[in-house]
Amino acid sequence: MIDSTQPFQFFNRGPSPAVRLVFFVALSLLFLFVDARYRYLESTRSALSVVVSPIQRLATMPSVLWQRAGDFFVTQHSLVTESDALHQQHQRDAAQLLQLQALQIENQQLRKLMALPLRAEFTTQMTEIVYAERDVFKRKVVVNKGADANLQPGQVVMDDSGIVGQVTRVFPWLSEVTLVTEKDHAVPVQVLRNGLRTVVFGAGDTSQLSLRYMPVSSDIQNGDMLVTSGIDGVYPQGIPVAKVDKIERDPAYPFARITCLPVAGVAKHRHLLILSSLPKLPERPAEELAAAEAEKNPKSRRKK
Amino acid sequence: MPYPTLANPEIQRPVSTILIMFSVLLALILNGLPWEGIWLMLRPDFVAVVMLYWCTHKPLRVGIGMSWAVGMLADVADASLFGQHALAYTLLAFGGVVLHRRLQMFDLRQQTTQVLGIFALTYAVYALVHWQVNGYVVWPYFFGCLTSTLLWAPMSVMFQAIRQMRVDRE
Numbered sequence: 001m002i003d004s005t006q007p008f009q010f011f012n013r014g015p016s017p018a019v020r021l022v023f024f025v026a027l028s029l030l031f032l033f034v035d036a037r038y039r040y041l042e043s044t045r046s047a048l049s050v051v052v053s054p055i056q057r058l059a060t061m062p063s064v065l066w067q068r069a070g071d072f073f074v075t076q077h078s079l080v081t082e083s084d085a086l087h088q089q090h091q092r093d094a095a096q097l098l099q100l101q102a103l104q105i106e107n108q109q110l111r112k113l114m115a116l117p118l119r120a121e122f123t124t125q126m127t128e129i130v131y132a133e134r135d136v137f138k139r140k141v142v143v144n145k146g147a148d149a150n151l152q153p154g155q156v157v158m159d160d161s162g163i164v165g166q167v168t169r170v171f172p173w174l175s176e177v178t179l180v181t182e183k184d185h186a187v188p189v190q191v192l193r194n195g196l197r198t199v200v201f202g203a204g205d206t207s208q209l210s211l212r213y214m215p216v217s218s219d220i221q222n223g224d225m226l227v228t229s230g231i232d233g234v235y236p237q238g239i240p241v242a243k244v245d246k247i248e249r250d251p252a253y254p255f256a257r258i259t260c261l262p263v264a265g266v267a268k269h270r271h272l273l274i275l276s277s278l279p280k281l282p283e284r285p286a287e288e289l290a291a292a293e294a295e296k297n298p299k300s301r302r303k304k
Numbered sequence: 305m306p307y308p309t310l311a312n313p314e315i316q317r318p319v320s321t322i323l324i325m326f327s328v329l330l331a332l333i334l335n336g337l338p339w340e341g342i343w344l345m346l347r348p349d350f351v352a353v354v355m356l357y358w359c360t361h362k363p364l365r366v367g368i369g370m371s372w373a374v375g376m377l378a379d380v381a382d383a384s385l386f387g388q389h390a391l392a393y394t395l396l397a398f399g400g401v402v403l404h405r406r407l408q409m410f411d412l413r414q415q416t417t418q419v420l421g422i423f424a425l426t427y428a429v430y431a432l433v434h435w436q437v438n439g440y441v442v443w444p445y446f447f448g449c450l451t452s453t454l455l456w457a458p459m460s461v462m463f464q465a466i467r468q469m470r471v472d473r474e
Contacts, residue, residue: 017367017368017398017401017402018398020367020368020369020398021368021394021395021398024368024369024372024390024394025391025394025395027372027387027390028372028375028387028388028390028391028394029387029391030387031376031386031387031390032385032386032387032388032391032433032437034386035385035386035387036385036437041386044386045380045386048376048377048380049380051377051380052332052377052380052381055329055332055333055336055381056336056381058333058336059333059334059335059336059337059338060336060337060338062337063337063338131336131338132338132340135382135383135384136344136345136442136444136445137434137438137442137445138383140383142383169383176383183438183440204440
């Protein structure tokens with residue numbers, strides 16, 4: 001028997017749009033929540049990226065072809081000038097390299113003398129940027145090596161002059177590099193001039209970095225070079241990161257406003273070096289244990 | 305002369321699944337071109353425009369479910385959070401499916417004003433999710449909403465022409 005109060009449906013068209021809307025909105029919100037909080041979905045993402053990566057390669061094709069065509073029509077004159085410039089650069093670099101080798105040997109000897117553990121030499125891998133950021137919110141690039149080249153999240157990315165960023169996601173053939181200028185991306189650094197330790201943060205929507213929480217009275221000047229301190233165990237020690245560009249010391253605020261510019265061509269080059277991951281540092285001792293021990297025998301603490 | 309076929313919805317031109325698939329794929333590629341700086345801000349969301357076109361013209365073939373699936377692919381392509389595009393495109397498709405009768409009665413100029421609202425909602429949802437997760441919004445991002453709306457009329461004319469060519473051939 002047909003219920004006469006219900007409108008009769010001639011065609012079965014499945015659930016109504018409102019029902020579908022609620023279902024898919026709920027599904028999206030579930031995915032959003034899981035992805036933002038727990039990162040469980042990385043395997044799904046890399047599986048789907050196999051479908052999407054041909055589309056991405058196709059999209060970058062026109063610019064690559066244009067570049068190749070440009071390379072083909074390089075004139076002889078420009079090649080000669082370039083060769084001259086490279087020769088000069090080579091001679092200058094060779095002199096510096098000799099100096100560097102001497103310093104390396106000296107450094108090694110000094111370290112042996114002081115019985116310090118030798119810093120492991122890290123190897124590097126060359127990669128090429130497949131495409132740059134395509135979302136206005138992000139400072140990220142995607143490079144053409146992934147799990148196939150044994151990349152791991154957390155590896156450091158640099159160019160010939162300094163730190164560029166960090167590998168944050170690894171797909172089968174691609175990986176995503178977060179640049180140091182990404183909003184709230186932090187790198188522990190030291191001021192080269194006086195060894196002052198601090199942390200430099202990305203500023204987000206501009207290609208700048210900033211030093212936060214530096215007291216107004218801190219000893220920092222325009223043009224100071226910031227190099228990695230190596231304290232976090234992620235970045236190797238002594239690689240240039242940024243140069244101090246502008247300092248605003250306003251006594252009304254507890255902290256100075258310091259803007260820095262990245263040393264490396266963060267937004268320039270096409271080739272990047274990825275450092276192999278550093279040896280693991282020992283775990284930080286648990287604070288509660290230490291505190292409990294100190295309470296038990298306060299004398300021994302005083303002796304220290 | 306106002307656009308004739310849209311004003312009388314009984315002449316619905318047929319459309320092949322291949323055309324729908326190809327247009328979505330092309331839109332994904334266009335979104336993936338290396339846009340930079342000001343052009344990235346002004347980039348219309350091609351996928352959103354194409355999905356809205358099919359949702360309003362063939363609501364029984366392309367609906368909320370397919371928009372959601374395309375949104376997931378867009379999330380992978382953009383390396384954004386899973387579900388961010390999917391959520392925005394779900395709402396877009398819902399707007400398209402619910403308003404499709406009204407849009408078919410209108411001419412292109414009237415459609416454009418209606419479509420602006422749907423795109424604004426889509427962009428606002430995307431930015432809202434980003435704001436919730438990351439805590440800040442880049443306001444120039446909303447320029448894309450206006451360029452997407454401007455793209456609506458040429459895109460409609462182009463798709464109608466392609467479908468008309470098919471009818472003429474048969």
